Amino acid sequence: MSMWIPTEHEKYGVVLAGFRGTVQHGLPLEIGDTVQILEKCEGWYRGFVLKNPNAKGIFPCCYIHLKNAHIKNKGQFETVVPSEDSVITEMTSTLRDWGAMWKQLFVKNEGDLFNRLWHVMNEILDLRRQVLVGHLTHDRMRDVKQHITARLDWGNEQLGLDLVPRREFSMVDPDDISVTELYRLMEHRHRKKETPAPVSTHHLFVHLKSLMSSNLGEELEVFFFIYDSRENRPLSERFFVKLNKNGLPKFPEKTERQCTLFVDLGSSDLRKDVYIVVHIIRIGRMGAGEKKNLCNVQYRRPFGCAVVSIADLLTADSKDDHLLKVYACNTESDWSQIHDNIIKKVNSRYNLSGSNTGLAVALQLLHGDIEQLRREYMVLFTRGVSITKKLGFSDVIMPGEMRNDLYMTLEKGEFEKGGKSVARNVEITIYALDADGQILKGFVAVGSGEPGGDEYHTFVLYHNNSPRWAEQIKLPIPVDMFRGSHVRFEFRHCSTKDKGEKKLFGFSFVPLMQEDGRTLPDGTHELIVHKCEENANLQDCSRYLKLPFSKSNLPGNNQTVKGTKESLWITSFLCSTKLTQNGDMLDLLKWRAHPERISDSLSKLKEIDGSEIVKFLQDTLDTLFGILDESSQRYALKVFDCLVHIINLLQDSKFQHFKPVMDTYIESHFAGALSYRDLIKVLKWYVDRIIDADRQEHIQQVLKATEYIFKYIVQSRRLFALATGGQNEEEFRCCMHELFMSIRFFLSQENKSMRPITHTQAVFLQSFPAVYNELLKLFTVREVATFVRETLGSLPTASQPDCPLEAVKLHCIAKTVDSQLYTNPDSRCVLLPVVLRLLQAHMQEQRDLVMCAHILTCMLSLLKKDDTDSSSSEEVDLIVESVLAVLLRTILEVANRPQPAGPTLRPQVQDVTGEFVSCLLALLRHMKDKHYQQLLQRFTSKEDLRDFLLHIFTVFRILIRPEMFPKDWTVMRLVTNNIIITTVLYLSDALRKNFLSEKFDYKVWDSYFCLSVIFINQTCLQLETFSASKKKKILEKYGDMRVMMGCEIFSMWQNLGEHKLNFIPAMIGPFLEVTLVPQPDLRNVMIPIFHDMMDWEQRRSGNFKQVEAKLIDKLDSLMSEGKGDETYRELFNSILLKKIERETWRESGISLIATVTRLMERLLDYRDCMKLGEVDGKKIGCTVSLLNFYKTELNKEEMYIRYIHKLYDLHLKAQNYTEASYTLLLYDELLEWSERPLREFLSYPMQSEWQRKEYLHLTIIQNFDRGKCWENGILLCRELADQYESYYDYRNLSKMRMMEASFYDKIMDQQRLEPEFFRVGFYGKKFPFFLRNKEFVCRGHDYERLEAFQQRMLNEFPHAIAMQHANQPDQTIYQAEAQYLQIYAVTPIPDSQDVLQRDGVPDNIKSFYKVNHIWRFRYDRPFHKGTKDKENEFKSLWVERTTLTLVQSLPGISRWFEVERRELVEVSPLENAIEVIENKNLQLRTLITQCQTRQMQNINPLTMCLNGVIDAAVNGGLARYQEAFFVKDYIMNHPEDGDKIGRLRELMFEQAHILEFGLTVHEKFVPQDMRPLHKKLVDQFHLMKSSLGIQEFPAYVRASPIHFTNGSPRVGRNSAPNIMSPDGGARVVSRRRSDTLQVHRPLSYPAVNRYSSSSLSSQASNEVSNITGHSESSDEVFNMQPSPSTSSLSSNHSASPNVSSSAPSSARGSPQLSDKHKHPRENCLSPRDRPCSAVYPNPMEPTQRPVPHPAGDSSLPRSDPNISSPDKVVKPAPSSWSLDMPLSEFNGKCPPVPPRPPYSGSPARTTRSQSPVSTSRSPQKTSVPPFTPSPTECQSTGLVSNSPVLSGSYSSGISSLSRCSVSEASGTENTPTDHVLPNSASSGSDELIRRENKTPPPYSIHERNNPRRQVPLPPSLSLPPNVDAPPIPPKPHQIRRQDTEPRRPEQFPRPRPIPRKVSQL
DSSP: OOOOEEOSSOOEEEEOSOBOOOSTTBOOBOTTOEEEEEEEETTEEEEEETTEEEEEEEEEGGGEEEOOEEEESOSTTOEEEEOSOHHHHHHHHHHHHHHHHHHHHHHTTOHHHHHHHHHHHHHHHHHHHHHHHTOOOHHHHHHHHHHHHHHHHHHHHHTTOOOOOEETTEEOOGGGSOHHHHHHHHHHHHHHHHOOOOOOEEEEEEEEEEEEOSSOOSEEEEEEEEEETTTTEEOBOOEEEEEOTTSSBSOTTOGGGTEEEEEEEEGGGOSTTEEEEEEEEEEEOSSTTOOOOSOOOOEEEEEEEEEEETHHHHHSOTTOEEEEEOEEESSGGGGGGHHHHHHHTOGGGEEESOTTOEEEEEEEEEESOHHHHHHHTHHHHHHOOEEEOBSSOOSSOOTTOOOEEEEEEEEEEEOOOOSOSSOOOEEEEEEEEOTTSOBOTTOBBOSBTSOOBSEEEOOOOTTOSSOEEEEEEEEOOOGGGTTTOEEEEEEEEEOOSSSOOEEEEEEEEEESBOTTSOBOOSEEEEEEOEEOOTTOOOSOTHHHHTSOOBGGGSOTTOHHHHTOSOEEEEEEEEEESSOOOOHHHHHHHTTTTOGGGHHHHHHHGGGSOHHHHHHTHHHHHHHHHHHHHHSHHHHHHHHHHHHHHHHHHTTSTTTGGGHHHHHHIIIIIOOOTTHHHHHHHHHHHHHHTTTTOSOOHHHHHHHHTHHHHHHHHHHHHHHHHHHHTSTTHHHHHHHHHHHHHHHHHHHHOOOSSOHHHHHHHHHHHHHGGGGHHHHHTTSOHHHHHHHHHHHHHTSOOOSSTTOHHHHHHHHHHHHHHHSHHHHSHHHHHHHHHHHHHHHHHHHHTTOSHHHHHHHHHHHHHTSOTTOOSHHHHHHHHHHIIIIIHHHHHHHHHHHTSOOOSSSSSHHHHHHHHHHHHHHHHHHHHHOOHHHHHHHHHTOOSHHHHHHHHHHHHHHHHHHTSTTSSOTTOHHHHHHHHHHHHHHHHHHHHHHHHHSSGGGOOHHHHHHHHHHHHHHHTOGGGOGGGSOHHHHHHHHHHHOOHHHHHHHHHHHHHHHHGGGGGGGTTTTHHHHHHHHTSSOHHHHHHHTHHHHHHHHHHHHHHSSOHHHHHHHHHHHHHHHHTTOOOHHHHHHHHHHHHHHTTTOTTHHHHHHHHHHHHHHHHHHHHHHHHTSTTOOHHHHHHHHHHHHHHIIIIIOOHHHHHHHHHHHHHHHHHTTOHHHHHHHHHHHHHHOOSSOOEEOOBTTBOSEEHHHHHHHHHHHHHHHHHHTTOHHHHHHHHHHHHHHHHHTTOHHHHHHHHHHHHHHHHHHHHSOOOOOOEEEEEEESTTSOTTTTTEEEEEEOOTTOOHHHHHHHHHHHSTTOEEOSOOSOOOHHHHTOSSOEEEEEEEEEEOSOHHHHHOSSSOHHHHHHHHHSSEEEEEEEEEEEOSSOOSSOGGGTEEEEEEEEEEEEEESSSSSEEEEEEEEEEEEOHHHHHHHHHHHHHHHHHHHHHHHHTTOOSOOHHHHHHHHHHHTOTTTOTHHHHHHHHSSHHHHHHOGGGHHHHHHHHHHHHHHHHHHHHHHHHHHHHOOGGGHHHHHHHHHHHHHHHHHHTOSSOOHHHHTSSOOOOSSOSOOOTTSSOOEEOTTSOEEOOOOOOOSSSOOOOOOOOOSOOTTBOTTTHHHHHHHHHHOOSOSSSOHHHHTOOOOOOOGGGOOOOOSSGGGGGTSOOOOTBOTTOOOOOSOGGGGOOOGGGOOOOTTSOOOOOGGGOOOOOOTTOSOOOTTOTTSOHHHHOOOOOOOOOOTTOOGGGOOOOOOOOOOOOOSTTOOOOOOOOOOSSOOOOOTTOSOOOOOOOOSSEEOOSSSOTTOOOEEHHHHHSSTTTTTOOOOOTTOOOOOOTTOOOOHHHHHHTHHHHHHHHTOOTTTOTTOOOOOOOOOOOOSOSSOOTTSOOOOOOOOGGGSOOOTTSOOOOOSSOOOOOOOOOOOOO
């Protein structure tokens, strides 16, 4: 068998086709993967895919395309780098990275970027193919690579990837260049990306589309030009387009004749008063409306003009076409000024040429150099566009630019009539002729766009002898044809007669060059019009050229011609790079012809325009050096001055591009071999006179030209040496040394009173560095370096820091370091000390930091990384010694400098910081062991070393700040970190050696640890967040620097010994942050440190409470930032448990670790739940879990309060206002009503505890109001009102009382929906910890049914499986790796049964107690026990009743709470039957009452209910119960059920009686169309009675309260006013009628109607409370609209449809549903048990209004727990009544509403009104257990000690009359005045109350035991004069009294407390 052989050359390849890897050891491959090949065997390779190097396998050779590659580290750990173009390599890897991210863009729905990136990727692939083919030219390859890198950078920027440093399109390896150079590259690319350079050159693109007009028919000529209205002159040539008769371009195929580019516009030309002017000329008949005749002669005639401002194009969309309005002249004579008139809006001189005439033009401004535009707008230039030049030269004149254009503008003419009666129609024909009189063909150009012609005809102005044309033409005549050429103007009269003749009547001419060689001067010329005849021969130009051409050139005696009136005015302008109009220039150039004029010519050179000099630069320089060679003694100084003038002229920005021309001249054309002597002599003469000269300006001009003077000196000396073989070398060197001595002497002069010398020195220093390169041509490197060192060394030291010379010195140093001289190592060793001395001085004084950074950068960039020679090492050592310390201080200063408010200075500061940082990094990178040793040895004292270490550690912390470098500079950050960790490793030895044991320094060690922690936590080092390829590159180059630093931390920590205690607990948080980094090796290294800390803390304190506290505090903040994971929790637990196994403190250690681990579990759950996109319910539940953990297990109050507020914010966001109130109440309960000052915390300002508690109260009240939980808000209002009252803050007290009253109104008036409750079980290990394998009861949202709730839960947990049964799951479900949800509806069991059983309490109030403060919930599951009877299933139908008890009551701080306890009870079939009938009876009573009181508009609910009971077709009705339970067998077999069977019989008879009455009511209200149904029901009812065997109802049934009457016991709101009695008591309308009389007792409500409609019953209750005693007379009362039908709100409360057999299941809100949880006996009251109910009215006649009774009445309340039972039971009166007995026979009294009592201890009396006859009492209900205080029935355990039991309406004191009700089912009444309940008894029974009623301990509003603040009333409001100022009121806890003590009078008058300022409500 063949062996696997390692490959030699086959190392790298690309996958050509996908390979599944199904063979043994096969490696799956995807097309395009790159593989590294390790071995080969018989057509198979073994290797790995580069993107996943850990997975190795085999694959076929034929699937791989091999590529050449370089192998690094050959062997086991070899890496392969493809040997291809670096751009190709980068392209490939980048496209791979983009591919994955591109798909994610699609997933994230970022369509725009997705599409753009797709196109760019395709474009890059196409370019990649072109590069790989290799057929491109060098220039094309360069362009393609540039394009590729630009696209790569764009994509990286869009995707947030790293900025790639490049040089010449190739990626740069940071190890191959210095850090300073790397920084420069990054900065250059960053700046290029951010700030494009401002453009100073602009161009205007014009494209003429068409002219739209209705009256065309002739050809047109259109002229465009740019016009400056400020100076009234055109700025450009004209662009000329010909249009056909339809207004379209005449040559549409030639786009260059329709498009033009107005080039070279400066930024100053883009202003409002610069316009694009369009002149339109028609070609046709003289008059536009003339009839067509035989004449074919056509004339050019004015048509119209259009104008648009260039400034308008800056804001307009560049792609928009412009439609320009065309205007015409009112008179033709104004044509030349029409554009000016339009601009100035002189409306009287022009008008629209037509309403629909417009010129369609495309206009676009382009910016940048013309070559740049050619690249960017390639299509534009390839398609063809004409160039329209600017008049004159552009702002910058380029050498080599060739122009020779003469522009002539025909301004105006003056002509005589010529014997005619009318003025002439003058047309001028223009010709250009050469010296021989031949016409120059094609040199008369009207403008760009059309080729030049042989002649040009002006337009004709009709009958005008003084025409004004202002037409411009261009004559581009070559230079060699200029001499002797002239222009001739021929004047013709155009006849309008039939023949249309053009008759010549004169001509003018002008020569283009004068005899002395000067061209025609620029300006206006008045030409002579020479008369001639039509047949005059003008071909012989010699005949007229002798004549005068201009009136200005006429001799003085020629008056005849001067006096003629006829003239032609033209303006000429020459734009030429070869011809001149300057005579002085010509005189200088022809100096040999006139030697006597040399001196004048040299003097006048300075006055000649610069553009003329640069045109003839070479000729001028030849002239100057020619004069110098021939007459050096005489003209040397003047020639030198002229040379200086020309050199300085080239410094001007307009001519700076001519410097290369002068350089070329010096190198190639200069021939002054003897000039150097004179130049040196004159220069030294000037330098020697600097000190004595009064005026320095000229000398400064000389020194500015030093560079080029030295160039001429050196070149002259080289030419002389070349010609003579190096003669006079010593003489030359001597002259140069003397010159430098003069310079050094001049530089050494200090500035005293002669200020100008400083400026002169500065001027020289600015130009001096440019001389170095010239000196190097003649001297050695060391000689030149010595010149420079001595020259710079001669400068005086700065006496004043602000001296301008100091900045120039630094600039000179910078140029020196930048120069070629400094790059040579030999010169560096000479210059470095001087450079460092100046640099150090400036950096110490923090001056010119930008320049200092630049100098340092240049110095360090010259150091080579691998340079090992001694000179380089010495150089590094010298820089370290001089600069390192000051560099650190500078970085600290700059980085910590406060940034200015404006954005302007920030970039500069950033540049400086970055430059200095790169310099520091470069210096540290070059430092080796020897340098560090020398550095540390230089510190003479420990303090200096300590300061250095603190500085460098602090600087390192600055370097790794996120804002130090831009976000995408990962390359720079990695280099920085590599250098930092290397340096720290060197310095840690110094730390160990110098600052341990007795020399321990905490500050240095702390700085070290802080740096290490920050280093590890950097974002750029978290490799887990990077792509695989990026992570691989970083690990290959640098390794994981976090692990390296972690090992170093551990090592240093172990060296600390007993000094570790100094860092406990300070370093716990930072080290914990390090261990949370997801790097396993780092965690394994760092977690054991916590064991070490625990051990040392145990030794010191005997415990590790500090460690525990700090761990817990930091864990919360760190994990909330996203750090840590489940793996960390397990690792933390396992490592530390293993470490502490053998410790003596093992038990406490295990406890701490367990606590921290549990906290981590909850924090991880919390973090997962708080992620964006998670549902609010999960967030809230998790927050509650964590909050409880902090309170119960950790007792961390601050964290507890923080999470209270986080939970509060979540509730507000979810609009859970009630839960938000309960949550904030947790914090409120931690505070007292005290003046203790509280610090600023969260969003709370610094304030007293009283103020914060007041604010919390108000916020909670507001949220209770928003959540419609007004009963809870009332209690808080009362508490806050007591506080205001105790401080006499009546303003706020009034507001609080009004708010309390408004809450009562809202309770009665507003509708509240009753929520449904659902039991939810979360089973399986995949649920978060706080939910896992737990069951909860959840309070549903409004209108939320079981199906909607189930769907919501499945949406919140999308991976969960819904369980379809209600049985408890087994262990397999608990331990499953899945999520199971078990959901079913449950029924609340209210604790406040007392309120719910009262008949007088409206449904609005009852509805609150049905669904609030609920601890227990019930769920019924029907099942059959034993054999099921198919004939009658009721015999075996049992109900399994599950009662769930929660850990907290609902609602609370969450919408759901965990189930604490389950109770399972089985209900027998008989008990089930009793419950069913009880509920149905209650439902019938409710519907009958609603129908009677007209609360329902539709009688259908009652009809359906009656029909369902009477015609019980489904289950057989009551007969089934008879068959099941009334048979002899059942009674014999179940003797214990005798009472229950009796109870069932009573209920059945009661139901029959209710049905009979219901049918009576139904008959009264049934509509006509339902009469047949009613009759059917009556017949069936009789059948039902007979089937039950009922002939006559028994006595107990007849005596039962089922007789119904109309009316209501409630009176109108104002029917019985509250009149105070004289003795201070209250006369109040009675609320109760006597129960002892023969009263028509309505039905009672012993059981709560859980399912009554909250929308219907609450509204109905409101209506009933407003109905007066008149039963049928008040129509408007009965017309009140109840709420809409609530059938849509229905829900099934049963988890199974079978439950309907045990309890009726119907729609929520439907009156058919009844409560199911009451005991059967409580629903079966005797006739005496059923008091008057609110729904069965007792009309009160005015004569029967109750009157108050004495307070001493013997009647006692039945609910008082302090009164014995015999006292409460009163003998019942006889009861006999019938259905027809009227209610008006009865008269009863109800107890009055007690006034709000005064504070406890006051002698105020409570006056009461009581019934004269005692109420009846059922033997079954002899006492009522205490119940939770509520707004409707408050026992006032803590507020008022002697107050009676108040109802909510009583406490308001105002609305009692409007809400008065009759006697209540629970029998709660008023206590007598002499019976006072002591407060101690109430408070002592608090626990009892809580146990009885399951009042929620921490989260319920009912556990508020804040007694009313008792402040004694002062005897007088005025203070006696001898009493001091009133003291500050006592604090609330100081003035509380024992409520059992009577109030004793004060011995001294107590001053009134000062009212405190309370925040406004």
